[in-house]
Amino acid sequence: MSKFSRMLRQALTVARRDFTATVFTPTFLLFLLAPVLMIGFGAVGGIGAQSIVGDDSQMKMVVIAPPSQAPTLIETDRQLRKLFPRKSEIMPPPLTVEAPQGDPAAQARAYFDSDKFDAAAVLYGPLDKPEILYARRGWTEAQFLTQLAEQSLRAQKLGNAEPLATVTQTAVKRGQGSPTGRGQAASIGVFAIFFLTLFLSGQAVGTMAEERSNKVIEILAAAVPLESVFFGKLIGMFGAAMLFVLFWATVLINATRLLPPEIAAGFPSVVAVIGAPTYALLFITYFTMSYMLLGAMFLSIGALTSTQRELQMLSLPITIFQMMMFGLALGAATRPGSWVEIAAQVFPFSSPFAMIGLAGSSPVIWPHLLALAWQALWVAIIITVGARVFRRGVLKSGSPKRKTKIEATI
Amino acid sequence: MTGELAVSAQGLVKYFGDRRVVDGVDIKVPKGLVYGVLGPNGAGKTTTLRMLLGIIEPDEGERSMLGYGHPRDASDLVGYLPEERGLYPNMKCREAIAFMGALRGLPWATGRKRADTLLDNAGLGHAKDEKIRKLSKGMAQLVQLLGSVVHEPQLLVLDEPFSGLDPVNQEKLEKLIRAERDRGATILFSTHVMAHAERLCDRLSIIAGGKVRFEGTVNDARATLPMKAHYTPHHNVEGAHVLLPADAVREGDGWRFTLPANGIEALLVKLIDGGYGVSGLSIERPGLHDAFVKIVGADALKDQDEEEAA
Numbered sequence: 001m002s003k004f005s006r007m008l009r010q011a012l013t014v015a016r017r018d019f020t021a022t023v024f025t026p027t028f029l030l031f032l033l034a035p036v037l038m039i040g041f042g043a044v045g046g047i048g049a050q051s052i053v054g055d056d057s058q059m060k061m062v063v064i065a066p067p068s069q070a071p072t073l074i075e076t077d078r079q080l081r082k083l084f085p086r087k088s089e090i091m092p093p094p095l096t097v098e099a100p101q102g103d104p105a106a107q108a109r110a111y112f113d114s115d116k117f118d119a120a121a122v123l124y125g126p127l128d129k130p131e132i133l134y135a136r137r138g139w140t141e142a143q144f145l146t147q148l149a150e151q152s153l154r155a156q157k158l159g160n161a162e163p164l165a166t167v168t169q170t171a172v173k174r175g176q177g178s179p180t181g182r183g184q185a186a187s188i189g190v191f192a193i194f195f196l197t198l199f200l201s202g203q204a205v206g207t208m209a210e211e212r213s214n215k216v217i218e219i220l221a222a223a224v225p226l227e228s229v230f231f232g233k234l235i236g237m238f239g240a241a242m243l244f245v246l247f248w249a250t251v252l253i254n255a256t257r258l259l260p261p262e263i264a265a266g267f268p269s270v271v272a273v274i275g276a277p278t279y280a281l282l283f284i285t286y287f288t289m290s291y292m293l294l295g296a297m298f299l300s301i302g303a304l305t306s307t308q309r310e311l312q313m314l315s316l317p318i319t320i321f322q323m324m325m326f327g328l329a330l331g332a333a334t335r336p337g338s339w340v341e342i343a344a345q346v347f348p349f350s351s352p353f354a355m356i357g358l359a360g361s362s363p364v365i366w367p368h369l370l371a372l373a374w375q376a377l378w379v380a381i382i383i384t385v386g387a388r389v390f391r392r393g394v395l396k397s398g399s400p401k402r403k404t405k406i407e408a409t410i
Numbered sequence: 411m412t413g414e415l416a417v418s419a420q421g422l423v424k425y426f427g428d429r430r431v432v433d434g435v436d437i438k439v440p441k442g443l444v445y446g447v448l449g450p451n452g453a454g455k456t457t458t459l460r461m462l463l464g465i466i467e468p469d470e471g472e473r474s475m476l477g478y479g480h481p482r483d484a485s486d487l488v489g490y491l492p493e494e495r496g497l498y499p500n501m502k503c504r505e506a507i508a509f510m511g512a513l514r515g516l517p518w519a520t521g522r523k524r525a526d527t528l529l530d531n532a533g534l535g536h537a538k539d540e541k542i543r544k545l546s547k548g549m550a551q552l553v554q555l556l557g558s559v560v561h562e563p564q565l566l567v568l569d570e571p572f573s574g575l576d577p578v579n580q581e582k583l584e585k586l587i588r589a590e591r592d593r594g595a596t597i598l599f600s601t602h603v604m605a606h607a608e609r610l611c612d613r614l615s616i617i618a619g620g621k622v623r624f625e626g627t628v629n630d631a632r633a634t635l636p637m638k639a640h641y642t643p644h645h646n647v648e649g650a651h652v653l654l655p656a657d658a659v660r661e662g663d664g665w666r667f668t669l670p671a672n673g674i675e676a677l678l679v680k681l682i683d684g685g686y687g688v689s690g691l692s693i694e695r696p697g698l699h700d701a702f703v704k705i706v707g708a709d710a711l712k713d714q715d716e717e718e719a720a
Contacts, residue, residue, distance in 0.1 A: 006486075006515075013512045021500065215496025219554075221465045222490040223513040225482060395466055396426060 007231075010224040014232025018207065019239040032244055059093035060117045061141050064104050064124035069152070070097040075161035076152040080144065092144045093120055100124070108133050121145050127153040185273075186333040186360030189283060190353050194326040197290045200241035202318055204295035205302035206311050207233045212303075212394070221395060226387035230303075234295050234383070241291060273363045282359045282368055289375040290352035294322065296379055297349070300386025304393055321349075329353030336361060345371065348378035416441045416476055416565050416596035417462055423470035424457050432457050433620035434471070439598050439613075441564075444591050446607040446614035447600040450706055454620040455600040456493050459569050462598075463490055476564055484565075486515040489558035493569040493600075495551050499543035503529060503553050506542055510557030521560055528556040532582060548579045555583065559590060566590055568599035572606050584610060604699040618706035628698055635696035635704055637669040644687025653680050669693060 022028060063073055077095045084091045101107055104124040111119040112135055121134035121141035130149045134142035155161035211217040211229075220229050274282070298318055305311050325347075332344035332354040344354035345367075355371045417439035424432040432454040439445045449455045461468045464481035478484040497506050507528065508521030516524075529535050532552055542550055551574060559566060568587075572580050587597055587610055601607055607614055608628055616624040616631070624631055642664030643650040650665065651658060654677075658667035670677055678688065 003483075009515070010513060013509070016512075017498070017501075017509055021498065025500075210498070211496075214499060215492070215494045216498060217496070218465065218492040218494060219490065219496055219510065220513070222460075222463045222488075222492070223485050223510075391466070 007228045010228040011232035015235035018236025022240040058118045059120045061095045062122040186357040189356035201291045201295040205298040208303035230383045274359045286352040286356045292379045296382040303390045325350040333357035414441045419473040421471035422468045443612040444597045446611035449617035453617045487564040489563035489566040491558045491568045497542045504538045507557040511560040514561040516561040566597045608698040624705045631701040638694045640692045642690035644689040650686040
């Protein structure tokens with residue numbers, strides 16, 4: 001067995017132990033379902049925020065018009081509502097047509113004091129010279145009533161509110177995605193890899209703590225090169241992270257399929273220039289590299305700490321460092337061709353983020369092959385340096401203090 | 411010393427900061443023997459073993475293990491029980507042993523099977539599916555020891571293997587060491603308890619102050635001290651002193667002294683002729699403990715006792 005394959009076998013043995021020790025615990029279930037908690041808290045927060053902003057379910061628009069005009073107004077309202085996605089937040093509130101009673105102006109003003117509903121806007125007067133009153137946050141509804149009056153008047157003159165044109169609509173899929181879609185593909189890729197790495201790679205910081213506290217490190221160090229221990233632990237943690245990603249990816253993909261078509265249609269045309277399958281492959285690969293790069297660094301730094309307190313103290317600088325890399329990569333995604341983009345692509349820790357951004361906006365493949373080789377080289381460098389520092393600092397395998405020239409002279 | 415060497419080291423030196431904790435250690439361990447590294451606490455035994463195993467690198471010197479230039483290249487052929495015991499507390503015994511074998515290249519499935527057999531033989535068959543954290547310290551230590559032999563290593567390195575074990579488990583461990591030697595393995599172990607070394611070692615090194623002070627067999631070590639005689643006169647115990655060697659000291663109802671170089675016979679004739687008679691006479695070979703004290707120096711041992719008391 002060659003030296004490399006033996007190191008790989010040893011790394012996989014360590015990885016297997018770490019993976020099973022991480023995954024087959026009740027804590028992992030909590031970790032896996034953590035986003036549910038996040039969504040739950042988000043929903044609770046949303047309800048709270050909505051109660052502060054106000055509930056729109058009691059809102060109505062009112063038109064004061066003779067009963068003879070009511071059918072035309074209602075049909076026109078139905079036609080105009082087709083401009084808005086169904087059940088969307090921008091859909092105007094329901095329309096009520098009320099017959100005039102006495103002074104229409106006073107009647108219209110009275111609706112704003114009604115305890116039965118909240119009047120957003122009220123139209124009264126003849127359709128060619130209507131008066132519209134609207135409450136605070138009722139400006140949009142006032143514009144809707146303006147169009148309602150205009151279109152109803154036209155319908156009255158034509159004698160029919162039904163559409164005159166027979167329109168054929170055909171959905172067309174863009175081959176290369178829109179410029180906006182491309183930009184979104186780049187930004188979404190950067191965001192997604194950043195958040196996944198932020199949530200998942202930070203855990204690598206404490207993985208050596210177990211071995212140090214229970215003295216297993218001595219057994220590992222005697223049997224396996226420290227580089228294999230570090231790499232194995234990284235693979236083990238990455239396996240757990242991938243399980244998390246696959247679980248939630250499956251949930252999200254299936255949840256998206258269950259969405260009503262009109263809501264799904266609301267999503268922008270996010271098409272990466274490089275092509276969906278290649279983009280997906282690059283996304284997974286860059287996530288892997290991003291995890292390995294940052295995880296290797298965190299693992300190496302965390303391995304040198306000797307107490308939980310020191311580990312906890314590291315979480316802030318780690319998060320700040322990740323935010324910096326994210327900022328750099330996002331800057332690169334929004335400034336194609338700039339020095340920021342080149343810097344972000346070359347700097348190893350921001351390179352995966354920046355390169356997935358590039359994959360969203362450029363069809364060229366070779367830079368990715370170069371970047372992946374560059375990133376893999378840095379993973380190896382970080383693991384090697386981390387293992388050496390650990391060997392010297394923790395296992396006390398350092399060289400003797402060399403005498404300075406002055407000491408030697410004395 | 412003849413035959414192939416399992417371990418060879420020349421001029422090993424290790425500094426911790428400015429302190430030279432290992433100071434030019436030479437060790438040659440022939441294959442198939444039980445080899446002891448003896449020394450007081452802080453003598454450099456553990457550091458020497460860690461260098462031999464490649465856990466830490468020596469600052470000077472060379473070593474080889476089972477014919478390999480770097481010990482790590484031989485790691486699949488070596489078993490190791492460190493001084494500071496360590497196991498994953500949430501692992502089951504069988505898995506812990508299989509894991510230690512897998513680190514040394516043994517397939518997991520084979521490791522599990524062998525773990526079952528080893529646990530049964532060690533009287534721990536009931537604990538196969540127990541988690542390590544539920545075991546007593548002594549049981550966990552035995553499990554770790556089984557993990558270090560599960561891959562049937564050619565060389566077994568044990569650092570202070572008897573510390574923390576009760577007499578029953580110490581006996582089990584001695585048996586296991588002998589069984590490993592009978593299997594053909596070389597055993598290199600460190601200890602500062604002479605009784606174990608005396609019973610087990612085919613050869614040994616005594617280290618003190620980071621240097622090897624003695625290398626040879628147990629008998630060689632004993633031979634560094636002359637034999638002692640204990641003589642009990644029949645009459646006039648005090649008066650017999652004039653005929654005895656100068657180092658004679660009173661001990662009970664007799665005298666203890668170094669056996670004369672020309673034997674005991676001439677002295678006995680003188681004592682009988684002098685009318686002291688012989689009520690009792692015993693000739694004692696010095697123990698390894700005495701040889702150890704002489705070799706490392708009483709001061710080193712005093713330091714050790716103080717450390718142990720602390």
